[in-house]
Amino acid sequence: MRGEKMRENEKKDIVIHQNKLSYGKFEEFELRELKLLLKLIAEYSKDPQPKVFLEAKDIKRFVNMERDNYSVFETLIRRLGKREILIKDPEKNRYVVYHIFSKLYFDLDNKVVELSYTPDFLPLISNLEKNFCKYDLENIEKLKSKYSVLFYIRAKAEMFKKKFYLSADELSSLYGKKYLEDRNLDKKVIFPMLKEINEHTDIVISTEKEYEAQQRGRSKVKGYIFKIDKKTLTVSPELEKAIAKAKRNIYIAKSKTLNDGTVQILLGSMNEAQLIAGLNRAYEVINKDFIALKYLQKVIEQAEVTEKNIKDSKVGEPTKKKKEKEIPKVSDEILAMEIEIISYAVNKMNIDKGFFETMKRNNNMLYKLTLAEYKKEMDQEKEKKEKSIDGTML
Secondary structure, eight states: OOOHHHHHTTTOOEEEEEEHTTBBOOOOOOOHHHHHHHHHHHHHHSSOOEEEEEEEHHHHHTTTTSSSOHHHHHHHHHHHHHHHEEEEEETEEEEEEEEEEEEEEEEEETTTTEEOTTTTHHHHHOOOOSSSSETTTTHHHOOOOHHHHHHHHHHHHHHSEEEEEEEHHHHHHHGGGGGTTTTTHIIIHHHHHHHHHHHHHSSEEEEEEOOOOSSSSSSOOEEEEEEEEOOOOOOHHHHHHHHHHTTTTTHHHHOOOOOHHHHHHHHHHHHHHHHHHHHHHHHHOOOOOOHHHHHHHHHTTTTTOHHHHOOOEEEEEEOOOOOOOOOOOOHHHHHHHHHHHHHHHHHHOOOOOOHHHHHHOOOOOHHHHHHHHHHHHHHHHHHHHHHHHHHHHO
């Protein structure tokens, strides 16, 4: 539990690399080595440096080696350091060998991994202006098959097309040559891969077979069409409350940046606890017009995840009984104006009256700014009506 709470504050690990890497052959890699490589690429994405130094503890957890001693982990590091990837050169129509690391070393005394990439491999994870894919590392964490990991990476590279085709020969070559003769490619490779990916990642893949025309006998499978859809992430009741609260901020409501689609985008870049805390912060601090989702996301990302701001997702529900702040006394004229504006907002925008009372008590500055915005709209509406009446009289 303690580890989970600590990780709540951490940003998601994002893997970014050129699509070329998704189409590569990882023939000698074992599952842990492949996951370790993607973890190291994600760490490089956070802070691109010629040399990278990483604490071993977090890496061990990711590759499910928490119970293994450090000498076993060191062996894994050494094996990965010797691996090569075959990447297809489209111009020459052949595969080229890529050595990954110029140095991959585990300092057993200090429990630190030191690494640097080869000049040939580095552009695959640093030259990201076009033809690259991006995904959360957590999507592959629960995958138990090397081929599921590789196929997920391939699907992410093809995501923009929504589907892709692989011949039976290509599938066998990449994901299970030994099963081709048994005609068990579906049962032993494809269906298990898709089941794992559909259950544990952010995408759903379905497949259709393409057959060769045969004059006699059973038709032979020529290839497979794979269709990819993005999975809709679940929105919990707590997150729904935080979204509803954020939308009561006049500037967030006017921007129209917070909707079902953008919530999915935000959930894709942070965990739910971070998003709830961030939306609560956005409600409190945003006090100017904006139109870009990037601005809202920046405000959200600056929130600190605490027990209070995760739970505090409903306006007007204090967690403890506290003495209510006194609302400053105002003149009858100002009070009458406030009542008129609130009445306009309640009737026109279908906003609960209690929302304004809570805002005035908790954030008087935001309350005044919100009333000023509604007063502008109210005055503009009055002006239009007056012009309409004058025109009719003339």
